[in-house]
Amino acid sequence: MPFNSPDRPAGSPLVVLADDLSGAAECAAVLPGCRRILLDPAAPVRPRETPVIDLDSRRRTPAGAARLVARATGRHAVTGARLLKKADSLLRGHFAAETSEFAAGASGLVVAPAVPAAGRTVRDGVVRLHGVPLHHTEAWRAEPGSVPRSVAEALGRADTTVLPLDQVRAGATHLGGSLRSALARGAPVVCDAETDADLDAVAEAVLRLPHTVRMVGAGGLTAALGRRCGPVAPRAAPGRAPAAPRPVVVVVGTAHPGAVAQIAQLTLHGARHSALSAESLLGPGGDGEHPTARARAVLKGAPVSVLSISGTRAVDPSAAPRLARALARSVAAVLPEDADLVLTGGETARRVLDELAVTTLLPVGQVHHGAVHCRTVDGREVVTRPGGYGGPDSLLRMVGALRTDRGRAVQEPNASDGGPR
Incomplete structure (x- = not known):
């Protein structure tokens, strides 16, 4: 997926570096040119390919995450690709450490973490969840440390420049000039955005800058880049539909309260559940x-089974990575060879696929916003989703997408299908 720019008339391919698997899949689903999600950061990238690479950095220490980002950034920067660092829209994870390494050697850094479809907006440099400033919500209840009061605070950069909505909406020429002036000061530039149109304007303006200007954003900015290249076409990987529906195993590793209602919907329709x-x-x-x-x-x-983690007792958030690994080992040890998977929670999804030695996913489509249908190289269907996404029928829809027609790409989502990321 080449992007035209003044410094590279033929266009620069885009490489997306994600910090977890569900975020990587979310980006792949909205980029027309993406054909592979790479789970191995050292995997070869084809010429002019638009890969999304899961660095799996969220589970690392800040220093370990920074090293992963530094290696991946250095490897792909020398190819002349445009680089996007996929970050969490709620600024979770090792936001400052990863962004600092990602910015090293760039001629500028533009940060736009809004995801309007999921109620994540940025005004005056402050992330808001359905209009409420992030630090006044419970979104960080399971996160270590204090909630950042602004994107600049999350970056650890007091010199950060914020481009307010009036400049974002002032037209392409004005926005481009504002970005160039702000970037010339050498500090990160945070762009306010409350709508997809705002992110479209930011994406268009950045793509008119040299490819050495790098971007940090979430699914919203990635989707804006994708819209610049036209609609996402169905991308079913080669494979034939089986004579009978395959069993589906749903693995719910999230502690999000909405997961209980989602599992209940599945069991009402006959799924077998064990917590x-x-x-x-x-x-x-x-x-x-x-x-x-x-x-x-x-x-x-x-035909459909669900495995989750019992929420009867409070669990120390620091134990979450060990829980995800243990759950993944239990699933992989008994998973039938012909079973397809629905995996919720980026950590859980990645650990299950690691146990199955999956290193590449082929994007097929979206079931709803954030719920992404992929296929493994050996033909297993996998739907991933961040833990807190979707309404009560989310898991039901994800399972239905696998059991109705295994050989057909899933329809693209409605804009109203949202959830946190």
């Missing part, structure tokens, strides 16, 4: 039965 306790996953036998045995029992012969 594995955190105690048994972190120390087998805590609930009287090994989690792998519980997983095997619920999967056996079920």
Whole structure:
């Protein structure tokens, strides 16, 4: 997917570096030229390809995440590609450490984390969730540290320039001039945005700048870049629909309260569900039965089965990575070879695919905003979704997309389908 620019008339390919798998899939779904999600940052990239690369940096220490970003950025910057760092729209993860390394060697950095379709906007440099400033919400309830009061605070850069909405909406010529003037001061530039049109304007303006100007954003900015290249076409990977529907295994690794209602919708439609306790996953036998045995029992012969983590007791957020790994091991140990997967929560999705030795996903389409249908190289269908996305019928729709017609790309989402990212 080449982007035209004054310094490279033939256009520069785009490379997206994501910090977790569900975010990587979200970006891949809205970029027309993306044909591969790479789970191995060192995997070869084809000439003029538009890959989305999951660095899996969210689970690292800040220093470890920074090293991953530095290596990936250096590797792809020398190719002349435009670089986008996919970050969390709520500024979670190692935002400052990763952005600092990503900006090294760039001629400028433009930051636009808004996702209007999910109620994530930026006004006066402050992220707002459905109009409420981020630091007045509960969105960071499971995060270490204090909630940043602004994007500049999350960056750790007091010299950050904020381009307010009136400049973003002043027209292409004016916005381009404002960006160039702000970038000339050598500090990051944060762009306010409350609508997709605002992000379209930012994307257009940045693409008129040299390719050495780098971008940090979430799914909203990525979608704006994708819209510049036209609609996303169906991208089903090669494969034939089976004679009968394959079993679907749903793995819910999120602690988001909405997951309970989503699982309830599935069980009402006949899915078999088992909630594995955190105690048994972190120390087998805590609930009287090994989690792998519980997983095997619920999967056996079920057309649709759901495995989740019991929320009966509070769990220290620092244990979340270990829980995700333990859940993934239990699933991989008993997963039928012909089963397709629905995976919620970026950490859980990545750990399950790691256990299955999956290093590449082929994007197919979207079920709804953020719920992305992919296929593995060996033909297994996988739908991923960030933990807090979607309404009560989200999991039902994700499973339905796999069982109605396995050989057809899923329809693109309505703009109203949203959720946090």
